[in-house]
Amino acid sequence: MIYELNHVGGPVQDLDASLDFYTALGAEIVDHLFMAGPQVTRVHLQLGTGLIELLHANSPAPDATYGLNHVGFMTDNLDADYARLIEAGYAELSPPKVAGSGQGRLAFLADPNGHRVELLQRTEEFRVPPITTGETRRLAHIALDAPDLEAATTFYSEHLGLPHDSGRFTLNQDTLALSPTWPPSTTPVNHLALEVTTPRPDLHDPDGNRITFVPVS
Incomplete structure (x- = not known):
């Protein structure tokens, strides 16, 4: 069962510039991890209650594009939910696999308008209590x-x-x-x-x- 709208995320070209931008708006860094396998730094920022996932590759491809490009949902049964959605006719992008972080498993599919939808199953929780101190x-x-x-x-x-x-x-x-x-x-x-x-x-x-x-x- 899908039980949480977890985050919006995507690749960034300049991680420091992105962090400066969002922290100036009141975001707080709640997760910062370098993933050795894919050579990608992952940062989760929290604005209020919402999570934004920034991904920065050490050596991006020459044709890499940048910007928020997916929405992630938590599930308590990744394989069953993914199979059900693919059987319903939605486009498969990446079947269930171990996450590059080693934290649980994930999969991607496309919604009817072509947007990337990530399904996640993991025990780690990055969200902190609502941040209400800033504007x-x-x-x-x-x-x-x-x-x-x-x-x-x-x-x-x-x-x-x-x-x-x-x-x-x-x-x-x-x-x-x-x-x-x-x-x-x-x-x-x-x-x-x-x-x-x-x-x-x-x-x-x-x-x-x-x-x-x-x-x-």
Whole structure:
């Protein structure tokens, strides 16, 4: 069973610049690990209750692309959930395997609009109690383009089991927002919306991810 919307993540070109950007917004580093096998540094940042996973390769491929490119979900039965989703017709990207960190196992598939969805099964917990000391109170939502909103709704609500309301899918503390009409983005994840005490104009992080701000509700 899929029980948690765990993180949004992707590769970064300059790890220090990305860390400076997000910590200036109030994020805290809750996990920092060098994975010797793939030669990748993994950092989890927490904004409010939401986790952002940054991946930095020591020797990236010449054609490497950067930016948030997947959403990760926790499951208590990776093999069964992955097999069920593939049998339902969703595209296989990477079958279940041991994670490069050695922490549990993972797999990737594509949602109906081609977004990368990671399934994770592990015992490690990186999330800490909600961070509410700064201006950013929470990661309000992770936004994905959904040209085929009906198919995406079926995937996230019926097959992943996320409760939903008007294009927003919430599991535990975090929310995925889908729309066919977001303004265009240069990264696979359309934008992150942060709930803040004082709204401000949109920003872009060092890899071009758009960050929007909404007032505390």
